Amino acid sequence: MSLRKPFPSQHWLGWFGTGVSALVALWAQWLLLPGLALAGAAVDWAVVWVVCWSYQRSWWSAGLGGLIMGLLWDSVTAPLPSHVPGLVLAGLLTVRLRGYRLLRSDPLAVGLLAFAMAVIQETCMALQFVALGNGNVQEIWAHHQKVSLASGLLASLWTPLAWWLLHTWWKKTDTLG
Amino acid sequence: MLREGIRRWWTRYPWQTILVMTLLAGAFWLRQAQVPWLAEAWYWLNWPVLGLTGSQPPVLTNHRLDELQGQISSLQQENLKLRSLLNLPAANLSQPVAAEIIGRNGDHWWQQVIINRGSADGIEEGSPVLAPGGLIGEITQVADHAARVRLISDPRSRIGVMIGRTGAMGILVGQYKNEAALEFFDSQTQVRIGDLIVTSGLSSRFPPNLVVGKIKSPPDKQAQPMRVKVSFTAPMDGLQWVSVYPKLPTTPPLSEPQADVPAQTLP
Numbered sequence: 001m002s003l004r005k006p007f008p009s010q011h012w013l014g015w016f017g018t019g020v021s022a023l024v025a026l027w028a029q030w031l032l033l034p035g036l037a038l039a040g041a042a043v044d045w046a047v048v049w050v051v052c053w054s055y056q057r058s059w060w061s062a063g064l065g066g067l068i069m070g071l072l073w074d075s076v077t078a079p080l081p082s083h084v085p086g087l088v089l090a091g092l093l094t095v096r097l098r099g100y101r102l103l104r105s106d107p108l109a110v111g112l113l114a115f116a117m118a119v120i121q122e123t124c125m126a127l128q129f130v131a132l133g134n135g136n137v138q139e140i141w142a143h144h145q146k147v148s149l150a151s152g153l154l155a156s157l158w159t160p161l162a163w164w165l166l167h168t169w170w171k172k173t174d175t176l177g
Numbered sequence: 178m179l180r181e182g183i184r185r186w187w188t189r190y191p192w193q194t195i196l197v198m199t200l201l202a203g204a205f206w207l208r209q210a211q212v213p214w215l216a217e218a219w220y221w222l223n224w225p226v227l228g229l230t231g232s233q234p235p236v237l238t239n240h241r242l243d244e245l246q247g248q249i250s251s252l253q254q255e256n257l258k259l260r261s262l263l264n265l266p267a268a269n270l271s272q273p274v275a276a277e278i279i280g281r282n283g284d285h286w287w288q289q290v291i292i293n294r295g296s297a298d299g300i301e302e303g304s305p306v307l308a309p310g311g312l313i314g315e316i317t318q319v320a321d322h323a324a325r326v327r328l329i330s331d332p333r334s335r336i337g338v339m340i341g342r343t344g345a346m347g348i349l350v351g352q353y354k355n356e357a358a359l360e361f362f363d364s365q366t367q368v369r370i371g372d373l374i375v376t377s378g379l380s381s382r383f384p385p386n387l388v389v390g391k392i393k394s395p396p397d398k399q400a401q402p403m404r405v406k407v408s409f410t411a412p413m414d415g416l417q418w419v420s421v422y423p424k425l426p427t428t429p430p431l432s433e434p435q436a437d438v439p440a441q442t443l444p
Contacts, residue, residue: 015196030219030280030291042283064197071204076215077287078333079208125286129332136358143353147285 014173018053021166025049026072041150044118046073048155050087051114052163054094055106056176066091081128086121093117106167107160114159115152122148216291217320223279227293234275234418237309273307273420274298279323281416288331288353290314292419295322299423303382308419310411311388312336312376316421324421329389330354330413337380338389340366341373349374349389349407356393356408364403368396374407384422 025045046069054062070084077083094113126144130137170176187194207215260266276298280291294300296319304316306326314334318325327334334351338359345368347361359374372392378385390407397404 027219027222029283031283041285044285064201068200068204071201071208073284075204075207075211077282077284077289079211081286122285129286139352139358143285151285 010173011175014170014175017169017173018166018175021169022049022069022072025069026076030076041147041154043154043158044121044151046070046083046087047090047118047121047151048114048159048162049166050090051094051110051117051155051159052166054091055098055110055113055163056167057095059092059095062091062095063088081125081132083121083125085128086124089120089124090117093120107163110163111156111160115156118152118155119148122151211318213318213320213323213325216318216323216325217295219280219291220293220295220320220323223293227277227279232277234277271423273422274300276300276306276324276419276421278416278419286332286353288328288334288351288413289317290326290328290416292324292326292421293322294421295320295324297321300324300421301424304421304423305383305387306419306421307387308411308416311390311409312383313409313411313413313416313419315382326419328413329409330357336383336389337377338374339377340368340392341375341386342369343367343372346377346379347402355413356406357390359392359405359407360402361404362402364398364401366396366403368392368405370395 025048028045029042050062050066050069053065057065066088067084070082070087073083073087094117097113097116098109122144126140126148129140167176274294276292276294278290279293282289292306300316300319302316302319305312306314306316312329314326314328314331316324317327328351329336329349330351330353332351332353334349334357336349337346338349339346343366345361345363345366347359347366350358350360352358370392374389374391376383376385376387376389388410390409392405393408394406
């Protein structure tokens with residue numbers, strides 16, 4: 001009668017690995033290694049992770065993934081302006097846009113999506129800075145243009161690799177979808 | 178209808194629901210609490226590397242520096258004597274603690290670093306952090322063996338400063354880069370390119386006269402309040418070793434003459 005099934009152990013392993021990968025993505029932003037930075041901007045690993053996570057999941061999973069990642073990112077930087085709106089939007093838009101199939105190849109598609117989502121994330125941050133009246137609007141805008149382009153490019157270069165690793169892991173542990 | 182839906186959801190995904198709820202609550206708590214042990218965790222992650230390399234702070238010296246240091250210490254002594262004659266509180270710094278930077282935030286909007294010293298080394302929240310060149314930030318969060326520093330290039334950083342030459346006061350606001358914007362209280366202030374900017378000591382956050390930067394560009398007189406660009410004297414991009422000055426016990430402000438205490442007789 002009951003629909004409850006014992007939770008298979010490989011699922012536990014799969015979720016554990018997913019959690020570890022999210023934490024690695026969070027801490028990676030504290031590392032500035034050569035090759036990971038372009039024009040003073042670093043890779044938005046949290047955006048990369050959220051795009052990979054959302055690419056083959058439901059609306060709910062994508063939104064929740066973005067929300068949790070945003071809250072965690074706030075906890076290692078500062079609470080306001082928040083990273084939550086940008087990352088939730090990134091998760092949901094990934095779900096919305098993946099259907100268009102502009103590119104046949106998945107790795108290229110996630111790279112392109114990551115570029116767009118990194119720009120969206122930076123735009124959300126810039127808008128919050130303007131709304132909170134924290135600094136000069138022109139300077140925030142100039143900084144935003146530089147940072148969003150650089151971090152978008154870096155994200156689109158690194159996301160295919162991250163996606164391949166995570167996708168293989170999720171397929172192996174049967175935790176996709 | 179809704180209850181039925183929730184019940185069905187619960188019977189289908191019990192573990193997933195619990196897991197997601199726990200994660201959400203945990204992440205929300207972490208965000209609200211801004212816990213210092215995140216810095217502490219980073220310290221222990223880096224501990225093997227720090228222990229293996231065992232690096233020491235660089236000794237920066239040459240003959241000119243020795244000469245200037247000699248001059249400064251004699252001037253400091255003189256200053257201390259004159260202040261004690263005038264019954265002014267002494268304005269000197271505590272003994273510095275050398276710290277190595279173990280992490281730099283790659284987030285594009287915040288300028289923060291983590292250092293490998295914490296409350297076990299006497300560091301407190303609000304302690305000023307200096308590098309060769311001048312002031313670079315203040316401690317915002319302290320764990321046992323690590324601390325988070327907000328750099329003066331962070332947009333939330335606002336420091337009361339003055340021009341060393343004229344004493345004109347203003348507020349220095351970080352701008353993400355190697356420069357900051359200085360807003361003057363008085364819009365008729367005369368400034369020259371290259372003027373040295375020091376902390377004013379008006380607020381109790383920083384001790385006075387710490388070197389911060391130099392004026393880089395001619396003032397924008399159209400802007401209200403008047404603004405100039407300031408470049409930092411410390412190399413904000415190449416930071417590795419810094420000095421933290423734990424706060425001294427606060428000296429009481431100038432004591433008011435009290436009626437019930439008999440006036441001291443001068444010798």
